[in-house]
Amino acid sequence: MTFDAERARKDFPILSRTVHGKPLVFLDSAASAQKPQPVIDAISHFYATDYANIHRGVYELSLRATEEVEGARRKVARFIGADPHEIVLVRNATEAINLVAATYGREHVREGDEVLITHMEHHANIVPWQRLCEERGAALRVAPIDDRGQLILEAFEALLTPRTRIAAVTHVSNALGSVNPIDEIVRLAHARGIPVLVDGAQAVPHGRVDVRELDCDFYAFSGHKLFGPSGIGVLYGKAAQLAAMPPYMGGGEMILSVSFEKTIYKEPPYRFEAGTPDIAGAVGLGAAIDYLEAQDLDAVAAHERALLAYASEALTLVPGLRLIGTAEHKASAISFVMDGVHPHDIGTILDREGIALRTGHHCAQPVMQRFGIPATARASLALYNTRADVDALVSGLHEVREVFA
Numbered sequence: 001m002t003f004d005a006e007r008a009r010k011d012f013p014i015l016s017r018t019v020h021g022k023p024l025v026f027l028d029s030a031a032s033a034q035k036p037q038p039v040i041d042a043i044s045h046f047y048a049t050d051y052a053n054i055h056r057g058v059y060e061l062s063l064r065a066t067e068e069v070e071g072a073r074r075k076v077a078r079f080i081g082a083d084p085h086e087i088v089l090v091r092n093a094t095e096a097i098n099l100v101a102a103t104y105g106r107e108h109v110r111e112g113d114e115v116l117i118t119h120m121e122h123h124a125n126i127v128p129w130q131r132l133c134e135e136r137g138a139a140l141r142v143a144p145i146d147d148r149g150q151l152i153l154e155a156f157e158a159l160l161t162p163r164t165r166i167a168a169v170t171h172v173s174n175a176l177g178s179v180n181p182i183d184e185i186v187r188l189a190h191a192r193g194i195p196v197l198v199d200g201a202q203a204v205p206h207g208r209v210d211v212r213e214l215d216c217d218f219y220a221f222s223g224h225k226l227f228g229p230s231g232i233g234v235l236y237g238k239a240a241q242l243a244a245m246p247p248y249m250g251g252g253e254m255i256l257s258v259s260f261e262k263t264i265y266k267e268p269p270y271r272f273e274a275g276t277p278d279i280a281g282a283v284g285l286g287a288a289i290d291y292l293e294a295q296d297l298d299a300v301a302a303h304e305r306a307l308l309a310y311a312s313e314a315l316t317l318v319p320g321l322r323l324i325g326t327a328e329h330k331a332s333a334i335s336f337v338m339d340g341v342h343p344h345d346i347g348t349i350l351d352r353e354g355i356a357l358r359t360g361h362h363c364a365q366p367v368m369q370r371f372g373i374p375a376t377a378r379a380s381l382a383l384y385n386t387r388a389d390v391d392a393l394v395s396g397l398h399e400v401r402e403v404f405a
C-alpha cells in the first residue's frame, strides 16, 4: 500500500494556511511536528467535558480524567511494545534523560567510572551526563562518527570498558538524520553488562519502534514531535530497572505515606511522577497515538524514505549546496550548507516564500564542530510532506543562489 500524504495533509489544519501570502511549506517537523485535527479536538473536548485533577478525587470527573491519562499510558505502552508500568509520563525527552541521569546515574556512577555517548547526540543527551560526570568525578566518553555522519561501531565497542556504567545513544540524529543500529549497540553493551538509554525523540515519528525487540533499558521521547502536544513526553524503562531506581522529584502523588520521620514511595511509574502532570497533554498524546495507529505505519515509513531520497537527490543538484550527513541509513532530516551563504540567510529568504525550515546548530554543537561549520540549514520531513514541498524548497534555494550571486 502506498501512503496517501495528500489525504493526510487534510488532517492537519495548519497546513492549509498561508505565510507571507504563500502556501505554507512546513519542513521543520524535527523541531516540532504539526497537529492533526483529532489531537486538537481531543484536547479541547477533554477540557470542555472531563477535566479535573487526576488520582485525587473520588468524584466522577476526577475518575474520568484519571482513566483518560491511564488510557494514554496504555496506548503509549502498546505503541512501543512495553508494559504500562514501564511508561513514565514526563514533560519531554529532555526530562526523561535527566531523570535517568539523576536517578540511575547517581546511584551507579562513581569516581573513575565512565558514561559513553556518541558524537552525534543532541545537547539533551550530552549535558545531563556531563553534569553527572562532573558531580561524580567520572569521565564522559564520546564514540566518534565518520565523515558521512555514521557512528563508528568498532570505536563505540572499544569504548565499552569495565568502568562504563551506562551508554546513552540517539536512535536517529536530529542534525544529520543518521539512524543508529540500536539492536547491535544494545547487544554489544549488554554483552558487557552495560545498560543502554536510547534517545528516541527523532525515531518514533518515523517508523515502528519496539522496545522489547531493541532490548534497550531506557527509551526517551517527546509527544510534540509525535504529532501530540508540547509539555508531555515519555520515559520507557525496563520494569526491573525502574523498580531499582530512587525517585526523581519529591512531592505529591509519588508517595504511599509521608511523615516527618519517613516517606514511603510508590512503585513505578508513579514514583517518578511527582506533582500534577500535564493532564490534557497526556490525553492529546493518546489521541496522537490513535491517529498514528490508524495509519499504515510501514507505508508511512516507505513514503518518507522515498521522499528523503527524492529530496537528497534534488538538493544535491543545487549549485554550491553540500549535504551534511550522508549516512547509508537516514530518516527525515536533511542538513546542508551553501557556498557563500550563511544558513540564517537561507532561512530568512525561504521564509519569505512561506517555507519553514530550521537553521542553526540544532542543539548539536559537537556535530557542527565535527564538520567544521557553525550551522546548517535543515529540512525535515514528516508523513504530511510531499514532493511538492521538496520542489518548493529547491526552487526557493535557486532563488537564494540568485540573491547571493
Ligand SMILES: Cc1ncc(COP(=O)(O)O)c(C=O)c1O
Pocket: 030, 031, 092, 093, 094, 095, 122, 124, 125, 170, 172, 173, 174, 199, 201, 202, 222, 363
Ligand atoms: C534527538 C533529540 N533528542 C532530544 C531532543 C529534545 O527534545 P525536547 O526538547 O522535546 O525535550 C530533541 C529535540 O530536538 C532531539 O532532536
